[in-house]
Amino acid sequence: MAVSVILELSAPDAPDAIRQLADSLAQADGVADPAQLLADALAREAIVSTYVGDGVALPHARTDAVTARVVAIARSAAGVPFGHNNELAHLIVLVGCPRREVAAYLAFSRQLLRRLRDPLVRAKLLAATDPAKFLQVLDLGDALPAAGSAAP
Amino acid sequence: MKERILFFYLRGWLWLRRTAQPNEVQWNLTLAALVGVVGAMLGLLFKQATNATQYLLTGINGGGLATFEELPGWQRVGVPVLGGLLAGVVLQIGGKYIKQKPTDYMEAITLGDGRVPARSSLYRSLAAMFSIASGAAIGREGPLVQLSAMGASLLGSYRKFPPARRRLLVACGASAGIAAAYNAPIAAALFVSEITVGTLAMESLGPLLFASIASIVTIHIFSDASPLYRLDHFALPHWTELCCFAGVGIACGLMAGLFLAMLEQFKKWFRLIPGPLPVTMAVGGLIVGLIALRHPEVTGNGYEVVRSVVRGDGIWQFWPIVLFTLVAKMVATSAAFGSGAVGGVFTPTLLVGSCTGLLCWHGATALLPDLHADQAGFAAVGMGAVLAAATQAPFMAILMIFEMTLSYDIMIPLMLSSVISYYTFRGLRLSSLYHHGPADASDVFNRPLETLTVADIMQAEPRTIGPAARFGEVARQFLAGGLDRQYVVGPGRRLLGVVRLEDLAEHLHSRALADTFIAGDVAHDHPAALDPRSSLPEALVLFAREHEHILPVARPDTGELAGILSRNDLLLTLAEAGKRPGARR
Numbered sequence: 001m002a003v004s005v006i007l008e009l010s011a012p013d014a015p016d017a018i019r020q021l022a023d024s025l026a027q028a029d030g031v032a033d034p035a036q037l038l039a040d041a042l043a044r045e046a047i048v049s050t051y052v053g054d055g056v057a058l059p060h061a062r063t064d065a066v067t068a069r070v071v072a073i074a075r076s077a078a079g080v081p082f083g084h085n086n087e088l089a090h091l092i093v094l095v096g097c098p099r100r101e102v103a104a105y106l107a108f109s110r111q112l113l114r115r116l117r118d119p120l121v122r123a124k125l126l127a128a129t130d131p132a133k134f135l136q137v138l139d140l141g142d143a144l145p146a147a148g149s150a151a152p
Numbered sequence: 153m154k155e156r157i158l159f160f161y162l163r164g165w166l167w168l169r170r171t172a173q174p175n176e177v178q179w180n181l182t183l184a185a186l187v188g189v190v191g192a193m194l195g196l197l198f199k200q201a202t203n204a205t206q207y208l209l210t211g212i213n214g215g216g217l218a219t220f221e222e223l224p225g226w227q228r229v230g231v232p233v234l235g236g237l238l239a240g241v242v243l244q245i246g247g248k249y250i251k252q253k254p255t256d257y258m259e260a261i262t263l264g265d266g267r268v269p270a271r272s273s274l275y276r277s278l279a280a281m282f283s284i285a286s287g288a289a290i291g292r293e294g295p296l297v298q299l300s301a302m303g304a305s306l307l308g309s310y311r312k313f314p315p316a317r318r319r320l321l322v323a324c325g326a327s328a329g330i331a332a333a334y335n336a337p338i339a340a341a342l343f344v345s346e347i348t349v350g351t352l353a354m355e356s357l358g359p360l361l362f363a364s365i366a367s368i369v370t371i372h373i374f375s376d377a378s379p380l381y382r383l384d385h386f387a388l389p390h391w392t393e394l395c396c397f398a399g400v401g402i403a404c405g406l407m408a409g410l411f412l413a414m415l416e417q418f419k420k421w422f423r424l425i426p427g428p429l430p431v432t433m434a435v436g437g438l439i440v441g442l443i444a445l446r447h448p449e450v451t452g453n454g455y456e457v458v459r460s461v462v463r464g465d466g467i468w469q470f471w472p473i474v475l476f477t478l479v480a481k482m483v484a485t486s487a488a489f490g491s492g493a494v495g496g497v498f499t500p501t502l503l504v505g506s507c508t509g510l511l512c513w514h515g516a517t518a519l520l521p522d523l524h525a526d527q528a529g530f531a532a533v534g535m536g537a538v539l540a541a542a543t544q545a546p547f548m549a550i551l552m553i554f555e556m557t558l559s560y561d562i563m564i565p566l567m568l569s570s571v572i573s574y575y576t577f578r579g580l581r582l583s584s585l586y587h588h589g590p591a592d593a594s595d596v597f598n599r600p601l602e603t604l605t606v607a608d609i610m611q612a613e614p615r616t617i618g619p620a621a622r623f624g625e626v627a628r629q630f631l632a633g634g635l636d637r638q639y640v641v642g643p644g645r646r647l648l649g650v651v652r653l654e655d656l657a658e659h660l661h662s663r664a665l666a667d668t669f670i671a672g673d674v675a676h677d678h679p680a681a682l683d684p685r686s687s688l689p690e691a692l693v694l695f696a697r698e699h700e701h702i703l704p705v706a707r708p709d710t711g712e713l714a715g716i717l718s719r720n721d722l723l724l725t726l727a728e729a730g731k732r733p734g735a736r737r
Contacts (some may be wrong), residue, residue, distance in 0.1 A: 045672070047620045052668050061671060102674055103655045106665065113664035 002028035002070045003140060009074035009092065014049075017080045018059050021094040023070035030068035030096075037065035037096050056116045057082045057089035060110035063104060066096040069108065071140065075126065091116060091125060108136030115139065125139055156663075162627045163660050166653070172630055176720040177358070180317065184324040184359035187307060188366025190519035191277035191300030191328030195367075196374055198277065198295055202264015205285035209235060217456040220287055220448040228448060236437030239279040239493060240430030246275030266318030268305035268325075273298050280494035280628060283433075287451035289440050289484035290495035293333040297496070300329030314611035314717070316724040319573070323348060324363035332371050333498075335380055337364035339552030346545040353727050355720075380455070381462040383557035386529040389565055393525050396516045400509055401569035404537030405576025406499075407508045412542060412582055413483055415497065418490025421613075429492060436491020440484045449477065450484040453495075454503035457481070458535070461506040462557070463529040471514040478507035497585065501542050502535045509534020532557050533569045540570035540576035544584035601726070606691050609725050610705045610715035616641045619648055619672035626651055626659065626671050639704050639713055640675045647706045647713040649675030681706040684714045688726060695719045 004024040011017035026030050032119035040061035044050070051057045057080070072094040079088030093112060097105045115121050115138060128134040206212075209231050212219045219479050220228060250271045280295040306327025308318030323344045331340035336585035341360035389397070443450045449457050457477065461468055468474055485500040513530035517523055540546035550570050552565060577584075599608075615637050617629055629638050636653035651674055659665050680698045682691050682705045694703060705715045 011225070047672070048670050050668055052664055058668055079581065102652075102676060106655060106669075106674060108657050109669070110659055110662050110665055113662070113668070117664060139356055 001068065001140065002030050003135060004028060004072045004086070005030045005134050006072070006074040007128075007131065007134065009076040010078065011080045012077065014045060014057070014080060014082045014089075017057075017074060017076070017089075017092050018042055018045060018094060021059070021074055021092065024074075025070050025072050025094070025096065028070050030066050030070050032067055033065040034047070035065075037061065037063055037070075040065060041094060041096070051082035051087050051089055052113060052117070053087075054117055054119075054122065055079065055088060055090040055092075056113075056122070057092045058095065058109065058113065058116075059092065060095040060097070060109065062097050062099045062101065064099055066098055068098065069101070071107070071112075073134070073138070075128075091122065112138075112140070158624060158627055158631070159660050159666065162631055165631060166657055166660065174193050176718055177355070180320065180359050180720075181362045183307070183321060184362040185366040187300075187304040187321055188328040188331070188363035188368075189322045189370045189673035190303045190307070191325050191363065192332045192367040192370035192374075194299040194303055195296045195329060195332040196371070198281065198299055199292070202281050202285050202292065205281055208263065208441060209286055211659075217449060220444060220451045223448070225445055228444045229438065232287045232437035232441040232444065232451070233434050234437070235288060236429045236433035236435070236491065236493070238286075239282040239288075240428070240433035242275055242279040242282065243433075243492065243494070244429045246272065246279070250275060265317055266305060266308055266320075266322045268298070268302045268322055270302055270306055271577075273302040276494045279390040281441040283488065283493040283495055284452070286437060286487040287440060287444065288437065288493045288495065289450055289452065289454070289481065290488045290493050291453040291497055291499040292495060293330060293498045294496035296333045297326050297329035300332070301325040304328075306379060312611060312613060314715075314721050315609055316721040320359055320724060323356065324359050327360040328363040328367035331364035331367040334556065335368065335378070336552050336555035337361070337368045339548050339555050340364045340367075342551055343543075343545065346548050347543060355724055355727055379558045380556045381459055381535075383462060383528055383532055383559040383562060384550055386526050386532070386557075386559045388526065388561045389529070392520070393523065394565060394568060396512065396523070396525065396530075397565040397569045398572055399516070399566075400512045400530060400533055401537050401572025402576050403512050403543045404505060404508050404534055404569060405573035406578070407504060408538045408573065408577050409580040409582050411501065411504050411538070412585060414482055414486045415489050418486035422490040422492065433491045433493060436487045436493060439487035439491075443480050443484050447477070447480050448733040450480045453499035454481055455499055458499070458503050458506050458531075459529045460512060461503075462528050462535075464526075464531075468510055468527070468531075471511065473505050474510045474514065478504060478511070478660060482508070488653075490733050490735075498539075501539055501585070505535035505538030506531040507534070508538060519540055529562060529565065532559070532562055533565050533659075536566045537569040537573035542585045544574065544577070545572040546570045561625070566656065601688065602702060604725070605684060606682045606686045606688070606705055606717055607714065609688070609721060610682075610684070610717040611721070612715040614639060614704075614713070614716040616645065616713060617651070617671050618642070619670065619675070622672040623656075623669050626656070626674075627666075635702065637702055637704075637714075637716075638671070639716070640671050641713050644710065645713045646711040647679070647681060647704055649677045650679040650704065651675045679704060683708050689723055691717065692726075695722065 006024055011020060018041050019038055026034040040057050040063040045059050045147045067136045076090055079090050082089045101107045124137040128137055210219050210223060212222050262264055277295040284292050301322045304321040307319045327340045327344040330343050331337040341364045344360050345357050422432055425435055481503050489497055509530040513527050530573050532553060536549050540549035550566055553566055615629055619640050626638055638648040638651040642648050651671055654673060682694055682703050685730055702716055702718045704713055705717055706713050
């Protein structure tokens with residue numbers, strides 16, 4: 001699974017944050033059509049906000065633009081406003097998943113959400129100094145840094 | 153908070169599903185039991201209402217034959233006339249203002265596509281109530297079955313069931329009604345199976361038995377439910393006596409033919425009477441009343457008389473009384489039935505049978521003075537034999553008499569006479585009591601199988617959700633719909649995908665997912681769908697290929713979701729294939 005990490009994200013709004021995350025995956029294995037991935041994630045975000053609370057947002061798309069699951073994670077100290085209430089998300093995780101996957105996608109998202117909602121994990125993530133440490137804390141299993149990931 | 157409760161329920165429901173793994177058949181059984189309880193309650197209600205009406209008409213509280221025996225002469229004539237008049241008025245007004253195709257009891261149990269019109273059933277039952285309360289010589293099982301079938305049909309329509317399942321539910325209603333009327337659950341299920349569904353396949357017999365049992369249990373709880381005509385002292389007869397029972401079979405077959413011919417003939421005669429329906433029905437009441445003037449026992453369905461015959465009361469030792477009672481009852485029932493009174497002729501048929509059996513006993517003991525035959529046994533066997541012939545359902549008849557008398561020793565002579573009687577009647581080439589009228593071409597279940605399409609048997613207008621529906625809404629729909637599939641549709645009801653409960657099952661307690669995910673996130677795209685114009689065998693092929701127990705039906709040109717079809721409904725429809733025109737003997 002390809003994963004990219006942006007430790008210092010600065011974005012005025014959710015669509016811009018999602019665009020930056022999708023861009024970070026442009027060269028990643030499993031991404032067939034980066035533009036489509038971005039379009040699908042934005043379309044999904046437009047239906048119902050993916051802000052889940054506690055400063056975490058999980059924009060996602062089941063899309064034909066990817067052939068395998070891909071994840072892009074961003075940290076924003078200032079926060080990015082999400083949803084109608086403009087709640088500030090400090091941890092933003094974009095998940096792209098092939099359309100054929102449903103059960104595995106749900107299971108993965110749930111595991112991810114469980115980690116992100118843990119205050120201890122969040123504190124460690126916000127304090128992590130490099131992407132490797134960041135991924136180690138998040139513990140996504142078979143995560144591999146995506147090509148083009150913002151390595152230190 | 154509300155959502156938490158919802159997910160709690162859904163998880164509980166899922167746990168139940170997984171533990172019990174109920175399939176559609178088990179759901180059908182559950183609904184059948186519900187229909188049974190409702191049917192029995194409606195039956196009890198009808199009985200109470202009839203007794204109350206009888207009190208209003210006669211001023212005597214008691215019900216049944218005893219009431220009429222207490223009445224002075226003028227009332228014995230007046231009450232049936234008044235009752236016929238009232239029933240006629242109800243039928244006339246109902247027919248004028250309620251523009252529903254009236255079904256009578258016979259039609260209600262031929263099932264059709266499982267739609268029993270509620271308002272016309274109600275006004276016809278009201279008419280039946282007046283007829284029965286005023287002593288019309290007619291059975292009360294008609295309205296009991298009709299009301300029970302109506303209850304089942306309403307449930308089927310409320311749940312928007314497809315025709316096959318709605319039809320099965322109505323059959324369950326009829327079965328519950330008969331079980332409640334005769335305290336004979338097995339025979340009731342077989343009655344409906346043998347006569348109306350036309351098959352003894354477990355797919356339909358199982359739910360029918362369930363409905364019968366639920367109905368009987370309900371009756372047991374709320375009223376007295378002992379066997380109607382208990383026979384205690386009957387012993388397995390000697391072989392010479394068995395030969396006599398063969399004779400009973402022939403006599404009963406012929407008598408059934410005569411009785412049915414009389415019913416038809418009186419119908420024709422009553423059509424000749426000028427004037428509106430209330431007048432015709434009042435004339436029917438007048439005939440019953442005039443006979444009742446000297447012989448009140450002809451009023452009502454004849455239950456008390458049959459009881460007395462089977463009990464072996466002294467007066468029946470005198471054969472002219474038996475013969476007279478038989479003829480008088482046949483005339484009175486034909487008059488009530490022919491004049492258009494709503495009701496059944498089941499118990500009157502039993503009375504004809506018991507008197508015929510008794511006459512045979514008189515004949516046999518006169519010819520063979522050494523014969524020590526049991527009088528009550530002959531009467532009970534006669535009941536079964538006439539019933540087997542008139543209904544052309546011998547298996548049901550045998551079991552019904554067994555359940556009514558609870559005598560096992562009677563089985564051998566009963567079977568012998570019933571089978572002989574059945575074939576004797578068939579030799580007469582008459583229509584049975586429950587013959588099917590001309591087939592209604594619009595009725596799915598009367599059409600040849602090869603002309604049926606998926607659209608004819610599918611469940612139209614299924615529940616759907618939009619792609620933006622939240623997890624909570626999806627969960628609510630799963631609970632409300634009772635299915636483990638949710639169909640996601642876009643504008644114009646275009647089928648977009650299907651949400652499968654098994655995908656979500658493990659994640660239902662995840663609040664985070666519930667907040668974040670929508671139907672579109674978890675739906676499978678482009679699910680295999682049936683074409684509404686497909687034939688049933690084509691549908692079967694798709695079911696086999698997809699390993700699905702339920703499939704959406706979508707129009708191939710627009711993609712619009714037209715309905716859903718379950719494999720069980722398809723199989724239920726195919727199971728009755730042998731009964732269809734063309735496939736029939």
